[in-house]
Amino acid sequence: MTKTKNSDKKQPKIPTELIQRYYKEIFDPGDLISIIGLSTFYRREFAFLLERNIFVRNISFKDTRELIRYMTTNPIRLSYVGAVYETPPSKQLSIQRILWESREFCFDLDINDYDLVRVCGCQGKEQYCSECWSLVQDAAAFLDKSLREDFGFKDIVWIFSGRRGFHAWVRDAVGGKLSQLQRNSIVRYLTLIKDETRTQAVEKDLKNVIPLRDRIIEMIAKSFFTRATDKELRVEPFRFTGKQIERLRYNLKNSSRPFHFTYDTILDSKKNRDNIFTHIIKYRFPRIDRKVSIDIRRVLKVPGGVQGTNGKICCKVDIKKIFKFFPENAPTIFEYFS
Ligand SMILES: [Zn+2]
Structure with a gap:
């Protein structure tokens, strides 16, 4: 496995004319x-970060031609x-003054949310390597399966967020209508x-989280053990014998x-198997950005749009090919x- 660190920092700023x-x-x-x-495009809110860090929102467009005209004539x-x-947002009719109708149920997975448990040494929003990137890949696969199997969502689109992770857009109509409270649950x-x-303390009585428990073992624990070194497995909380490690590797x-x-x-045979399970969760379980998922008025990067700092396109990613x-x-x- 390569451990080359990738960083966007050295890249030059993308000229606004090129973005246009x-x-x-x-x-x-x-x-x-x-x-x-x-059908509802004209009642969607759009928002833009312009040059000199000016952020504008409460904007809507009649059609995609109007959207593109805006994007090609403003310093985006x-x-x-x-x-x-219910009505198209505008400066005069800001989103606080009009009725909210729907918004896809969205999720945000970012590599820097794992900073406290990234053992490779990468930190922050710009660094990643194949070792720690696997954390967000695991998270996407786990989240996709959980949303489908535990909640029955069927239409989930995954987008590379341009820099440090993935966005999931749950498009099922029922997902779009969920309230803040329901999303939070x-x-x-x-x-x-x-x-x-801070603490990274693991939250629940894990024995009671049955559907998640089985999935954690099949997806998260498997991934953990595939990556663990012999040295790691010989010490607390694992204390695996040479034979156990051999068996694990073989299987x-x-x-x-x-x-x-x-x-x-x-x-x-392990008395501390709950500690082992908790350890695995602490180091590999998905970190979901709660605010992005529960805030029903939140804006998210436009799929297909450009990340202004590194020139990357927020492209669709097939969940089957996420790894x-x-x-x-x-x-x-x-x-x-x-
Ligand atoms: Zn890394």
């Missing part, structure tokens, strides 16, 4: 429409899209780390049976204009 050219010549509004739909650094309102169910910015490589058979066999996707695979604005 991208929206004029390359940007396909069809991709955006395939996510947010056409980043573009965002928010909720659908779902996010709470999917959150096991109590204080993500991870050769067994086609679900991973819990291996997990249970090896851990059955093959790294930020350097995202198309960049430079590919189109070299």
Whole structure:
């Protein structure tokens, strides 16, 4: 596994004219429409970060032509899209003054939310390596499966967020109508780390989280053990013997049976198996940005838009291929204009 650190910091600022050219010549509004739909487009809120850090919101457009005209005639650094309102948002009719109608149920996974448990040494919003990027890949796969199997959502689109993670857009109509309270309940169910910015304490009585428990073993624990070194497995809380490590490695490589058979066999003899489970959760369980998911008026980067700092396109990512996707695979604005 390569441990080269990737950083966007050294990249030059993308000229605004180049961003405008991208929206004029390359940007396909069809991709955006395939996510947010056409019938309510004119009542969607859009927001933009302009040059000199000016942030504008409460903007709506009659159609995609009008949106593109705006994006190609204003000094845009980043573009965002928010909720659908009963009437089109505008300066005069700001989103606080009009009725909220719906907004996709969205999730945000960011690599820097794992800073306290990134053992590779990467930190902050700009650094990642294949080792720690696997944390957000695992999180996306786990979250996608949980939303489908535990809540019945079917239409989930994954977007590379341009820099440090993924956004999920749950497009099912029922998801779009969920209240803040309902979104919060779902996010709470999917959150096991109590204080993500400090203690990283694991929250619940894990024996009671049955659907998550099985999935954690199949997806998160399996991933943990696949990456763990012998040295790690010989010390607390694991204290695996050479034989146990050998068995674990052999099964991870050769067994086609679900991973819990291996997990249970090896851990059955351990008095501290709950501590081991908690340890795995602490180091690998998904960190979901709660605010993004529960705030029904939140704006999120426009799928297909450009990340103004590094020129990367916020592209769709097929969840089935999530483990093959790294930020350097995202198309960049430079590919189109070299
Ligand atoms: Zn790293």
